[in-house]
Amino acid sequence: MKISSALVYIDIGQLALPEFQRGYVWRRDQVRALMQSLYRNDPVGTLLIWSTDADPQHVRGVSDNDSGSVVKLLLDGQQRITSLYGIMRGQAPPFFQGNTSSFTDLYFNVDTETFEFYGPVKMRDDPTWVSVTRIFVDNLSEITKGIQKVELDSDRAFLHMERLNSIRSIGDREIHVDDITGRDRTIDEVVEIFNRINSGGTKLSSGDLALARICADWPQAREALMGIRSTWAEHGYEFSLDWLLRCVTAVGTDQARFPGLTHLSVDEFVSALTDTEKHIDFLLNLVGARLGLDHDRVLGGRGAFAALAWYVHNHGGNITDHTEQQKILYWYLHCLMWGRYSSSVVSILQRDLEALEGDGIDGAIKELENWRGDLQVRTTDFDWSTTGARFYPILYMLTRTQGAKDLLTGIELRENLLGKQSQLHLHHIFPKAPLYKAGYDRKQVNALANMCFLTAASNLKISDTDPAKYLPEIAASQPGVLESQWITTDPDLWSIDRFPEFLADRRERLTRTTNEFLVGLLSGHEAYEAEVTATASIAATPTAEDDLSYDTALVLEIAARHELTAPGVDGEIADVETGEPITTADLVWADGVQAGLTDPVAFVPSVDGSTAAALSAAGYRVFTSRQALVWYLEGLLGTDIDGDEVVGDPNEV
Numbered sequence: 001m002k003i004s005s006a007l008v009y010i011d012i013g014q015l016a017l018p019e020f021q022r023g024y025v026w027r028r029d030q031v032r033a034l035m036q037s038l039y040r041n042d043p044v045g046t047l048l049i050w051s052t053d054a055d056p057q058h059v060r061g062v063s064d065n066d067s068g069s070v071v072k073l074l075l076d077g078q079q080r081i082t083s084l085y086g087i088m089r090g091q092a093p094p095f096f097q098g099n100t101s102s103f104t105d106l107y108f109n110v111d112t113e114t115f116e117f118y119g120p121v122k123m124r125d126d127p128t129w130v131s132v133t134r135i136f137v138d139n140l141s142e143i144t145k146g147i148q149k150v151e152l153d154s155d156r157a158f159l160h161m162e163r164l165n166s167i168r169s170i171g172d173r174e175i176h177v178d179d180i181t182g183r184d185r186t187i188d189e190v191v192e193i194f195n196r197i198n199s200g201g202t203k204l205s206s207g208d209l210a211l212a213r214i215c216a217d218w219p220q221a222r223e224a225l226m227g228i229r230s231t232w233a234e235h236g237y238e239f240s241l242d243w244l245l246r247c248v249t250a251v252g253t254d255q256a257r258f259p260g261l262t263h264l265s266v267d268e269f270v271s272a273l274t275d276t277e278k279h280i281d282f283l284l285n286l287v288g289a290r291l292g293l294d295h296d297r298v299l300g301g302r303g304a305f306a307a308l309a310w311y312v313h314n315h316g317g318n319i320t321d322h323t324e325q326q327k328i329l330y331w332y333l334h335c336l337m338w339g340r341y342s343s344s345v346v347s348i349l350q351r352d353l354e355a356l357e358g359d360g361i362d363g364a365i366k367e368l369e370n371w372r373g374d375l376q377v378r379t380t381d382f383d384w385s386t387t388g389a390r391f392y393p394i395l396y397m398l399t400r401t402q403g404a405k406d407l408l409t410g411i412e413l414r415e416n417l418l419g420k421q422s423q424l425h426l427h428h429i430f431p432k433a434p435l436y437k438a439g440y441d442r443k444q445v446n447a448l449a450n451m452c453f454l455t456a457a458s459n460l461k462i463s464d465t466d467p468a469k470y471l472p473e474i475a476a477s478q479p480g481v482l483e484s485q486w487i488t489t490d491p492d493l494w495s496i497d498r499f500p501e502f503l504a505d506r507r508e509r510l511t512r513t514t515n516e517f518l519v520g521l522l523s524g525h526e527a528y529e530a531e532v533t534a535t536a537s538i539a540a541t542p543t544a545e546d547d548l549s550y551d552t553a554l555v556l557e558i559a560a561r562h563e564l565t566a567p568g569v570d571g572e573i574a575d576v577e578t579g580e581p582i583t584t585a586d587l588v589w590a591d592g593v594q595a596g597l598t599d600p601v602a603f604v605p606s607v608d609g610s611t612a613a614a615l616s617a618a619g620y621r622v623f624t625s626r627q628a629l630v631w632y633l634e635g636l637l638g639t640d641i642d643g644d645e646v647v648g649d650p651n652e653v
Helices: 003-011 028-039 078-089 132-137 140-147 154-172 187-197 206-217 221-234 241-253 258-263 266-291 302-313 322-338 345-372 392-401 432-437 456-462 467-477 496-523 550-561 609-617 626-637
Strands: 015-018 047-053 070-076 106-109 115-117 129-131 177-180 424-428 451-455 568-574 581-589 601-603 621-623
Touching: 003 015, 003 078, 003 154, 028 078, 028 106, 028 115, 028 154, 028 626, 070 078, 078 132, 078 154, 106 132, 129 132, 132 140, 132 154, 140 154, 206 221, 206 241, 206 258, 221 241, 221 266, 241 258, 241 266, 241 302, 241 345, 266 302, 266 322, 266 392, 302 322, 302 345, 322 345, 322 392, 322 496, 392 451, 392 496, 424 456, 432 496, 451 456, 550 581, 550 626, 581 609, 601 626, 609 621, 621 626
Parallel strands: 015 070, 047 177, 601 621
Antiparallel strands: 047 070, 106 115, 106 129, 424 451, 568 581, 581 601
């Protein structure tokens, strides 16, 4: 089949996607490599097509009017054909689901014969860069005239025309097609074939495969799942599709592994999904109302939610017993603090499900004790710095639940007092600049023990004031406020030269309060003002704003501008075997800057050799400078980001 014919088939609704196919996931570098291969006349693989009756319920890219007609369903080759359609037509195909930026604005240099995505600094005033889409849709003679604006060089113009024609002739390139014959093939058979032969270069997760099978029976499954995730996102909680499927699997099958989903009927899956949504809503409300962990940045230990959703499900969909609720929170907090689900998720979840089934939440706590040993929090657990550490949510939790007061106003920092003008901001008790000047390192400066939460107004007013100046004023005007934030009232520890002792003192206070809170949960003695029920709405979502370095803020801006996956800020990275923290990175992309498609990335400006080696062993690309990270991103995206007119490291060009 010619490439141009495939595109015509798409235009007339005769080449489409089965509904169980996932969306478009290619990166720009893959698109660029495809065009380069086609230009060089290299092999680009085959297509696998299933010719069958069109059913709009199971097919993307055909209308209801085409129902019953024979349509070619693209099983293998979606990413290639979608990319080619987007480039050659200048728009996405009708069945498209994904990000069009992956194939938009691809350019070809008629002198160097290279493909790159548009970079204004490099290409704006250089007529030798030509839009590839324009090559397919515009008059080639007009394009060559535009290339030579000053004087006409006939030999050069001929060469350019020859190269432009080579690109346009890609449409005449034949791609081998393997056709699954037999209109009587069942969806089940085809899904099985699809799962077995898919060769698109982007590996499908076990969750993808399970969802493909579900969509075969219930085409609306993907839309339903995405709708639930969108609802949670509106309330400040970002959950992955695999995470939601894991929760549904536990609720619907009593198992941790995805394949169990494929044995559910449509009605059983819909019921499990509906129940799971309600159970997660209840758990989000419970954790938000009782622990104050009411937005995405502080919701650690989320792997535990699958086990808890199963537990709620097997208790009639609601747990009203106060003591039982507190034990649930006790177990969840320990999962969060010790990284129980940081590795071996399936096996850990299966063990927890079995423990819950055997002896309820007490059994799960016993399993946790057997796994962890000592559940006591120690002062060293608060040694971690910045907001990615597992104990950052604990600091936030203590602030929200233990009567912490705003340093300037004396108002308790509880949910019902947090309006838009008083959202929680993270405050360095000892300002960063004088600490760095005094020789303290980044880990000390950004230690959790040097942080507290304030309203935005108070944080702005205090700003970089010396604690030896503003803390005495607070102690005099707001009795008890410092103690409520676990800050010593010993003035000798308010000086810069006594900063290490200040940190040690505050770690001791935070540790003691945390252990007391946990004991209260386990015994059921924590007091709460309101009950949480299954019918409650999802918790409100105040935000916590953090100080960012210039380099970090700049990289975040670049990631957003180029529609990359949002990284974790000050994210803790754990050893995949032990679950113990390796380090806290300024920025971390655990699933890659293009989620699931690229290697995990850690931006760690200050890192020693052994830590860097440990990160590499955990599968991370480690960058210690902003420039090196930007060059890496340039190589992925095929575009000049830093304005040096070079894509990637100029020293390697």
